[in-house]
Amino acid sequence: MKFSLKSLWRSAALAVVGVGLAFGTVAPAAAEDAKVQYIPLLTYRVGAYASSGIPIWAGIIDYFTYLNKAEGGINGVKLVWDECETEWGVEKGLECYERVKHGKDGSPVPILWPHSDPIAKALLEKATADKIPLLTLNYGPTESVDGRVFPYSFPVVLSFYSEASTAINYIAQVSGGKDKLKGLKIVTLYHDSPYGKETQTPLALLAKTYGFEDIQIPVPHPGNDQTAEWARIRQIKPDWVFLRGWGVMTPVAIKTAAKVGFPVNHIIGGIWSSSEEDVRPAGAVGKGYLAITTYPAGSNFPLDEKLKKYVIDKGLSNLKDPKSFGSVYYNSGLVDAIILTEAIRTAQGKFGNRPINGEEGQWGLEHLDITEKRLAEIGAVGLAPTLKLSPSDHEGGGIARVIQWDGEKWNTVSDWIPADTDLLRPVILEKAAAYAKEKGITPRNADGTTN
Missing domain, CATH: 3.40.50.2300 (Response regulator)
Incomplete structure (x- = not known):
């Protein structure tokens, strides 16, 4: 298990802090001053599923790079990240989670991508206890569509x-x-x-x-x-x-x-x-x-022109194979990144333009509303579906x-x-209720409140 992309962490932090760094880190006290948001990436660049994962990370990292270069991050908060190799396996995934869950250099973890259905299921109780929301686009435990029982698991768009x-x-x-x-x-x-x-x-x-x-x-x-x-x-x-x-x-x-x-x-x-x-x-x-x-192939979306201008043409892309630009998995990485960053943006609207922690990221996800208008502003109409989540509905699409x-x-x-x-909804609710009974969980109200 290792971390990589330290140079990306270093360059993002340098752009904001404007001071020298050693070994790609910033001093804990400087992170909040610098307004950097740490996003850990649990990746699988080796193993049986590497060919699927590699273009996904490229889409995610390219979108992060675009936000940093073109928009100064999210409301002035730069994104920083590194990778932890899981090989899609549960044991390594759990090791990675324990290493990243406390954040890095003063910046908290707002939302975590397991990027593996087995890892997502293995982390379900841990992440809830640690109050770190799991974002699983088109995978994850189906019963966690019911956010009343699973406040920190989000199988968004398509269970x-x-x-x-x-x-x-x-x-x-x-x-x-x-x-x-x-x-x-x-x-x-x-x-x-x-x-x-x-x-x-x-x-x-x-x-x-x-x-x-x-x-x-x-x-x-x-x-x-x-x-x-x-x-x-x-x-x-x-x-x-x-x-x-x-x-x-x-x-x-x-x-x-x-x-x-x-x-x-x-x-x-x-x-x-x-x-x-x-x-x-x-x-x-x-x-x-x-x-x-839920993310068709193609590189003719308005967002692609922005990526070309600020990332691809400047030699900053994480893509190793140019043919993968606009591929299904590259585009899935873009959609993943859009959903996560829009949830952070939503949370900032309530908690302020600063790094967001897990509890605040959870609120941002439960109040996420990516409208057609917002997709047009991003340049992703046709690339991503509209998405509206709530405390009782963590899928939002279907x-x-x-x-x-x-x-x-x-x-x-x-x-x-x-x-x-x-x-299907009654079956999902029944499954969630059985889980709640087994674990002694009192479901929240539909609006997210508790009695």
């Missing part, structure tokens, strides 16, 4: 339950309506982990409601060989395959599907099987593959789009598709 529902609703759209779902065979090929199993409950409910056959097939981590699984799928002859993969599992699934003759345009990947890194290794057979996303690979690039092939929230 796994919503992901499953939007996939089924897309199948319904292209089939001619929800009544056409009846009798269909839908296989879910899933990463055999708590992450992969997270959609089993909603899919069972959706199958019961709409009359399709729900068939679940696990793939052992990391998914390098799926011969047996796709041989079974060939025997079942399903109408659709919902692919809930991660890392190497996705291109292996696409290539193996082609070998057994399953049409790739009837495979719809989940949110973490929707990147260029997922389809390029599959080669020509990936053409036509579909996937769910919508996604579908993209399709044409052999060279992703094309958006649907409008925003809403999940069946009215159907």
Whole structure:
């Protein structure tokens, strides 16, 4: 486990403090005077999922760099950061958390990205006790959508339950309506982990409601060989395959599907099987593959011009591969960074233009309202959805789009598709209530107050 990017910390602090630094640090007393906000990055630049993580960090770091260079940070508070390598693993993730949770050089941690579903679940109670909100874009414990029970966990935009529902609703759209779902065979090929199993409950409910056959097939981590699984799928002859993969599992699934003759345009990947890194290794057979996303590919958003001007063209980008500029995962990093920094901005509106701590970051998230107008100001209309959170709703979105690979690039092939929230919400609340009972938690009121 190590920290890196010390030069970025040093340059950001120097720009504000204007004094010499030793070993990339600032004196504790200087941090508040300098108005720097520390954001730790739990990263995985090595291991089975590195190809996914690397462009995500690039998007995040490039957006931070842009804010510092073009806007002087957030209301005059410069952003500083460093990395702690987790390899996506729980043990290293917990080690990283313990190292960063107290902040750095006088600056507190306002919000933490676990950037791993297993790490997010392992940190759930620790982060609550430490009053550090966990921000998990499109992943994390689904029951923590209920902020009354989980005040410090935020599975924003698209929970796994919503992901499953939007996939089924897309199948319904292209089939001619929800009544056409009846009798269909839908296989879910899933990463055999708590992450992969997270959609089993909603899919069972959706199958019961709409009359399709729900068939679940696990793939052992990391998914390098799926011969047996796709041989079974060939025997079942399903109408659709919902692919809930991660890392190497996705291109292996696409290539193996082609070998057994399953049409790739009837495979719809989940949110973490929707990147260029997922389809390029599959080669020509990936053409036509579909996937769910909340951050479409593309580099023609107004924000991209700002990034080019202040970051890319000045040689300050964290990107190692220029082809990844505008990729799905690079854009997901941008959206992640937008949500986190807008939550800090919201908190500053109440607590002052200074570094924000965890309790204040939690308030900022629960009162976050990223409107279409604000997205236009950022230059991210079409890149990110609007997002409004509350003490009782830590998801705020529940919508996604579908993209399709044409052999060279992703094309958006649907409008925003809403999940069946009215159907799924009671199940989520029941799951959260069971957790509260087990842990002896008294849920907050809907407005965040306690009795």
